[in-house]
Amino acid sequence: MNKKQISNEVLLDVRNLRVEFRTKGKPFVAVDDVSFHIFRGETFGLVGESGSGKTTIGRAIVRINETAGGEIMFKGQQINGRVSKELDNEVTQKIQMIFQDPMASLNERAKVDYIVSEGLYNTKAYKDEADRAAKVEQALLAVGLLPEFASRFPHEFSGGQRQRIGVARALIMEPDFIIADEPISALDVSIRAQVLNLLADLQKSKDLTYMFIAHDLSVVRFITDRVAVICQGKIVELAETEELFKHPLHPYTRSLLSAVPVPDPVAEKRKRVLYYDPLSHDYSVDKPKWVEIRPGHYVLGNEPELEEYAMLAAK
Amino acid sequence: MNEPILSAKDLVIKFSLRGRVLTAIRGASLDLYEGQTLAIVGESGSGKSVFTKSFIGMLDINGWVDSGSIMFEGQDLAKFKGEKQWAAIRGRKIAMIFQDPMTALNPLRTVGMQIQESIELHQGIKGDAAKQRAIETLTDVGIDNAEVRYGQYPHEFSGGMRQRVVIAIAVACQPRILICDEPTTALDVTIQAQILHLIRKLQKQYKLTVIYITHDLGVVANVADNVAVMYAGDIVEYGTAEEVFYNAQHPYTWALLSSLPQLGVKGEPLYAIQGTPPNLFNDIKGDAFAPRNPRALKIDFVERPPYFQVSPTHYARTWLLDPRAPKIEPPETIKAMREKFARYIV
Numbered sequence: 200m201n202k203k204q205i206s207n208e209v210l211l212d213v214r215n216l217r218v219e220f221r222t223k224g225k226p227f228v229a230v231d232d233v234s235f236h237i238f239r240g241e242t243f244g245l246v247g248e249s250g251s252g253k254t255t256i257g258r259a260i261v262r263i264n265e266t267a268g269g270e271i272m273f274k275g276q277q278i279n280g281r282v283s284k285e286l287d288n289e290v291t292q293k294i295q296m297i298f299q300d301p302m303a304s305l306n307e308r309a310k311v312d313y314i315v316s317e318g319l320y321n322t323k324a325y326k327d328e329a330d331r332a333a334k335v336e337q338a339l340l341a342v343g344l345l346p347e348f349a350s351r352f353p354h355e356f357s358g359g360q361r362q363r364i365g366v367a368r369a370l371i372m373e374p375d376f377i378i379a380d381e382p383i384s385a386l387d388v389s390i391r392a393q394v395l396n397l398l399a400d401l402q403k404s405k406d407l408t409y410m411f412i413a414h415d416l417s418v419v420r421f422i423t424d425r426v427a428v429i430c431q432g433k434i435v436e437l438a439e440t441e442e443l444f445k446h447p448l449h450p451y452t453r454s455l456l457s458a459v460p461v462p463d464p465v466a467e468k469r470k471r472v473l474y475y476d477p478l479s480h481d482y483s484v485d486k487p488k489w490v491e492i493r494p495g496h497y498v499l500g501n502e503p504e505l506e507e508y509a510m511l512a513a514k
Numbered sequence: 515m516n517e518p519i520l521s522a523k524d525l526v527i528k529f530s531l532r533g534r535v536l537t538a539i540r541g542a543s544l545d546l547y548e549g550q551t552l553a554i555v556g557e558s559g560s561g562k563s564v565f566t567k568s569f570i571g572m573l574d575i576n577g578w579v580d581s582g583s584i585m586f587e588g589q590d591l592a593k594f595k596g597e598k599q600w601a602a603i604r605g606r607k608i609a610m611i612f613q614d615p616m617t618a619l620n621p622l623r624t625v626g627m628q629i630q631e632s633i634e635l636h637q638g639i640k641g642d643a644a645k646q647r648a649i650e651t652l653t654d655v656g657i658d659n660a661e662v663r664y665g666q667y668p669h670e671f672s673g674g675m676r677q678r679v680v681i682a683i684a685v686a687c688q689p690r691i692l693i694c695d696e697p698t699t700a701l702d703v704t705i706q707a708q709i710l711h712l713i714r715k716l717q718k719q720y721k722l723t724v725i726y727i728t729h730d731l732g733v734v735a736n737v738a739d740n741v742a743v744m745y746a747g748d749i750v751e752y753g754t755a756e757e758v759f760y761n762a763q764h765p766y767t768w769a770l771l772s773s774l775p776q777l778g779v780k781g782e783p784l785y786a787i788q789g790t791p792p793n794l795f796n797d798i799k800g801d802a803f804a805p806r807n808p809r810a811l812k813i814d815f816v817e818r819p820p821y822f823q824v825s826p827t828h829y830a831r832t833w834l835l836d837p838r839a840p841k842i843e844p845p846e847t848i849k850a851m852r853e854k855f856a857r858y859i860v
Contacts, residue, residue, distance in 0.1 A: 248702040249673075357790055358558075387557040388729050392773035392784040399783065414702060417732070421775035421784075458707040460732025462774055464755040465858050467735040472707040 205240045205424060210274060210376060210408050211260070212236040217268035218255050229255045231432040232269070234489070239375075242402065242409040244423035244440065246416060246455070252432040253412045257378045260410075261294050262287070273376070292322050295369035299381035301361030305353040311364055312349035315339065318372045338371040341405075342397060359390035366397065370405070380412045395422060416459045420444055425495075428452045431477065434489075438496035448498045448508040451475045480504070518545040518585075519723055520569065520608075520691060525582035525592070527561075527568055527747075536794045538564045540747040540802075541582065546691070546723060551714075553726040553734040553755075555770070556744035559791055562727045565744070566693050568592070570608050571600035606636045609684040613696040615676035619668040625679050626652070626664030629686050636687035648686065654719065655682040656712055674705035678712065685720055692717075695727045710737055731774060735759060740827070743767050746792050746802035753828030760855030762848055763822075763830040765810070766803045772847040785845060801832065809842050 218230040230252045237243040247253045258264040259279065260271055271279040278290050295318075298304040305314055315335050318324075325331040336346040342363040353361055362382065369377055379398065383391040399422070401407055413419050419426055420440055427437040428451065436449040447453045454475035461467055480487070485501035492498050492505065493512050500508055527539035538561050546552055554562045567573055569584060571594055584591040587607070594600055612618050620628060629648040634640055639647060645664070652660035655678040668676055677697065684692060694713065698706035710733065717724055726737055734741055734755065741758040743751040743766065751764040762768055771777060772785035789806040792798050801807075804814035813819075813833050822835035833839050844852075 248704065388731070388770060389557050389773055389787040391775070392786040395775060396783045396786055416703070417774075417776040421778055421780055454704055458703040460703070460706070460730060460736050462731040462735050462759065462771065462776055463854070464735040464738070464759050465854070467732070470736075472704070472711075475704070 205238050208239045209236045209272075210239040210241075211410075212272040213256070213260070213269070214272070215269035216256065216259060216266060216271065216279075218252070218259050218264055219267040226267075228267075229432055230259065233429070233432075233434050234269075235427050235434060235437060237376075237408060237410060239408055240402075240406065241425065242411055242423045244419040244426040245410060245412045245429060246414065246419055246426055247429035248414060248455075250431075251429045253429050254380055256429075257296065257380055257410065257412055260378060261296055262290060288322055292318070292324065292372045293374050294376045294378065295372055295374040297362075297365050297369055297377060297379040297382045300385045301353075301358060301365050302385070304365055305361060307353055309352075310349065311339075311351055311353070314353070314364060315349070315368045315371055318368065322372070324372070334371055338367040341370055341401065342367045357390075358386050359393050362386060362390075362394050363397065366394075366401070370401065374407070376408045376410070378410045378412065381414070382411075383418065384413070384415065391418075398422070416455060417461070428455065433499065435499045436497065438493075442493070442496055446493075446496070446512055448492065448496075448511055449500070450479065451477075519548045520546040521583075521585045522565075522569075523583045523585070525565070525568065525584065526580040527564055527573065527577060528580045529574070529577040531576065531795075534795055537580075538577070538747050538794060539568070540798065542744070542747065542749045543582075544742060544749060544752070546725065548690075548723055549717075549721065551717065551724045551726065551737055551739045552742060553728060553738035553740070554742045554744055555729060555731065555734055557729060557791065559794075560744040561747040562744045563695055564747075566610070566695070566725055566727060569691070569693065570604040570610055571597075572604070572610070605632065605684075605689070606687055607689055608691040608693065609687065609689040610693040610695060611677075611680050611684050611697055613699050615673060615680045615700070616668070618680045619676060621668050624665050624667055625671065626666075629679070629683050632683050633686050648682075651682045651686045652679075654685070654716065655679070656708075657682075674701055674709060677701065677705075677709055681709075681712065681716070685716055685722070688720055689722070691723045691725065693725045693727070696729075697726070698733060699728070699730070706733070713737070731759075731770070732776070743770070746798065747794060748802065748831065750803070750832070751830040753824065753830075756855070756858065757825065757828040760851050760858065761824070761828070762844075762851070763824055763828075763835055764803075764832045765807045765834070767830075768844050768848050769803075769807070771851065772845045777847050777850075785847070811839065811842075 214234050216230055216233040219226040219228050245253045255264055259266050266279040270277050312335055315338055316331055319331055335349055339346050344363055383394050411423055423440050426440050426443050427434045430451045436452045447456050454473045457473040487499050487501045489499050490505055492508055498508050522544045524541045524543055525539050526541055529536045529538055556562045568579055579592040626648050629651055630644045633644045633647050649660045649664055652663055657663050657678055698709050738755045741755050742749045745766045751767050769787045778784045787806055792802050800816050801814040801819055804810040811833050819831045819833045821829045821831050823829045834842055
């Protein structure tokens, strides 16, 4: 097996990110003081339950959601808040998203040709019609679809093929960074493997960096290099994937890991699920800190908790 | 376990769609035993939902049982005509819960009334006695403060709590069989674990026989005593959970297990099943999985395999089990699982 190349160049750097939603009355903090960075060539996992804010972080990076505080740096440039028109265009082009439900995320009334080219139209990133058609063809071939599919409508495709169209639409912009928001959750088991393999192949051939947003830890373990666990808008733990799975420290991570179903009846029937109580932390006096407890392994906790985690980690 | 509580035999279910006839279930047979937990697995379109919906007369209007029988309490459910007959079975004897708890509940009525309605309809208890029973059921499904919760609306409940309410409605009439169609797919993993635990608890308390329909093999491993693998409207393999996971025989079961990321090796491509399931409008010749099976034998394209017995509780529809068949090596993942079989079971 050839290990893929991860450089130590930081591609995306998120510092103290805060996102608020305002419905009438007081603001709701969806993302609270979140910091992490992603290296070029890496697959970074963001794991949490529904409502934890993982999708909001992805949307803040592509400038869909406004940020209320903190910085998002892409290739050393700040991309949140007010930016120039050129930078906005560059972000739109270089950071692409793949969505969960290929049924809902493709325009039912448009042909594949238009769906895949829409990004090109928006950023006028093509010379002439022939150039655009050639780019569409290349993108479709790259995801394993036939070029003649361009003249068809989304409903003519199976779920796995539709998700490939979603990937082609992202690829055509020649992005550096792809945010995949639950890209296989809505797919059938047999198709999941195809899409995961495709994403892995494209990463190698196109030198892509991924942020993989998911709730399914088994998939995350298989595909990511590092993982951040997010709970109620805060990242509570971050480490290399194998490290996190072998030595989970934060009680929330431990509870998540204990609950993952594994396809092994004997192991499943022996397993004990740990329950996480968010009220178990007493942060009234002693505020929690974000600490590197082992090399590359970060966890959120206050003094007594950190001592406990350090003991756990030493075991 | 002696007499099955429900027994489907050579069931054929057809649908008429735009003037053409589709065969959704192609002669599937299944015995369900009292107190058992059976999981039916398969990809979408394999017919797992249609198969179980026929047990409670909930096929869509354009579908019908073409041949075969479903024996339950001495009656053949396949011969049922009209709502009157079904009313005695559906909800009362065999209940079903669905994937999305939000669409299963009426948003305009209180949760308590929805449970009470089911009790009044099926058990002949009325008024305060029914209310009392509804509150007890809410407590049984792990909802605290049941008396207050009784008067609340579905939107005041979280996803996991809503699924508990749906389960309460289903078990309130003390059915014999509970069919759970993807009960936890819409839920987070920790909530999922709680709901599975709850169903197991209720199963003991109410002496239920449970059928799970799911594509999540992790959930199957957790809950199932027995597993039926469905492909293209047919049960291709059946056995205890241990037999199906650790000693799978059908190439489709191999493919399903091999494509799981949990069993894959990091950095290497996962096994991916090529092609698509067969078009059920067409007649299927031979083994339905053969065109997607790289290990298919010649006979797989010609003649449909019968069931071959592997053990008293384990059988599969594949020519590989015929004594005359050449020896075919299963994929690596399956070999690794077989080692576990040797360690745990034999």
